[in-house]
């Protein structure tokens with residue numbers, strides 16, 4: 385399937401009939417390229433309104449942080465290839481908004497996803513309740529798949545609301561919990577890497 389003359393392992397049209405995840409319903413793919421094998425994984429960004437999903441992706445993929453609130457319309461897919469435990473993994477990072485305010489996640493959004501970041505805003509305890517609700521809906525839709533609970537905005541210590549008891553509660557559920565700041569870039573890479581490690585283990 386993969387043509388040897390395609391210089392880059394991408395899904396561009398220039399590679400002729402090379403089919404990407406779009407054509408394969410985002411199922412896991414093992415793409416052979418000589419001795420290398422790249423696994424493709426779809427990851428969804430989930431969480432309530434304004435918790436920092438888009439900012440986390442921006443920081444992770446583009447090392448950019450914007451104070452301006454960007455209302456994400458529809459779905460945006462960012463791509464990043466990482467090497468985790470010696471394995472190259474091409475991540476397709478799905479980020480939506482639109483209906484998220486109402487916590488309705490379009491089924492097509494989750495389809496084929498093998499993991500997600502469940503983002504919580506540490507300055508708004510209510511976003512934890514939203515995350516619990518979203519998590520429940522995801523389990524109902526796609527079953528138990530790997531995820532990391534990311535408690536974001538850790539730089540805003542003055543406005544911090546999420547008490548230790550909530551952190552303990554999440555830990556007691558066996559969740560992997562990571563504090564992050566999309567603004568400072570702390571805990572961001574760790575969150576994605578932690579998720580990928582769960583996904584490929």
Ligand SMILES: Nc1nc2c(ncn2[C@@H]2O[C@H](COP(=O)(O)OP(=O)(O)O)[C@@H](O)[C@H]2O)c(=O)[nH]1
Pocket residue numbers: 431432433434435436437438439440450451452453454455456481536537538539540564565566567568
């Ligand atoms: N201080 C601070 N602000 C953040 C952080 N992450 C996101 N924000 C801000 O929170 C708002 C919502 O972020 P956004 O990524 O658009 O949230 P989304 O709706 O979950 O995608 C924006 O104004 C961001 O600049 C963070 O780690 N620290």
Ligand SMILES: [Mg+2]
Pocket residue numbers: 437438439454455456479480481
């Ligand atoms: Mg967004």
